[in-house]
Amino acid sequence: MHFEFTEEQKMIRQAAKDFARNECLPGVIERDEKQQFPKEQVMKLAELGFMGMMVSPDYxxxxxDTVSYVLAMEEISKIDASVSVCMSVNNSLVCWGLEAYGSEEQKKKYLTPLAQGTKDGELYIGAFLLSEPEAGSDATSQRTTAEEMDDHYLLNGTKNWITNGSSASVYLVIAQTDVSKGSRGINVFIVEKNSPGVTVAAKENKLGIRGSDTHSILFTDVKVPKENRIAEDGFGFKFAMRTLAGGRIGIASQALGIASGAYELALGYSKQRRAFGTEIMNHQIIQFKLADMATRIEASRLLCMKAAWEKDQNLDYTMSSSMAKVYASETAMWTTTEAVQIHGGYGFVKEYHVERLMRDAKITQIYEGTSEVQRIVISRSILK
Incomplete structure (x- = not known):
């Protein structure tokens, strides 16, 4: 066992760090306030090759590797989680699923431009459509239906909380094709956003990651060609669960980055702010806060790296990805709250960034499987 990164991994981490500082930091507060999708930043991520990091060059x-992906996600999330979640969804939920289970024709038509992040000079990214008004943590309760016709499926239903909802060109849609079969009657379909019958609802006004475009997507008699179903009939639920297991590594890395970013800001502030005749870093209560931050962040990082390593080694990473996500997300929420506290009144105003990181941290405990769901996954793994 060793803890050294390769030279390539170090270069990727530095490239991500430079990108975050030079491209994401300018205007991040304004994008948050205006709920502005970071299209320019995402396009530049595509130029770096970060929108299809783990996809084969053949596509x-x-x-x-996944370790490199974790390193890049952490650095970008330190600055702007709205950018990193777009990157995470395209990499973990869309590209990975297509490469792992898509047909050769599907990969050539959809995966290649998705991995590149652009098509004909325009942004080309994907979205993963699982959650519904009554099917969030309970993914088996799908109300969206895909009725099989002669040469197509007829798709009807509503999907909620969709990251990249209006910016994506391609949707991976989980839908019920046979209610009588339960989870075995669920399939996954590739749906182009510009298909007749697809409606993008208004953007959600969110607490955090406000630059990310989160929408409900409505389907009304949308014709989906049969060749756009991924894998065999009834594979949709397994597709969703396996894809989400990898997605949790991305969100754990996002949470890690948010926590790391808040910690670095708090550490820097503690060396400048004076109280009771000395810098506040000299007060034991602040020292202990910083020590606990650093310890929890390092533990989160090790959990993320273990899950990433297991994925790269083609091992079962279901439990490790859930452990990484639940611990890193709770670390992010705790660390950002403490960072605001260390900043005092300044932590409550936008220009010091920590209040935004605190708002961004909360969603990491919710999306791609709540903390409660992660504990179910972990307990099932250790009790089987």
């Missing part, structure tokens, strides 16, 4: 990807 336009960068062919990197």
């Amino acid at each position: 336009g990807g960068s062919g990197m």
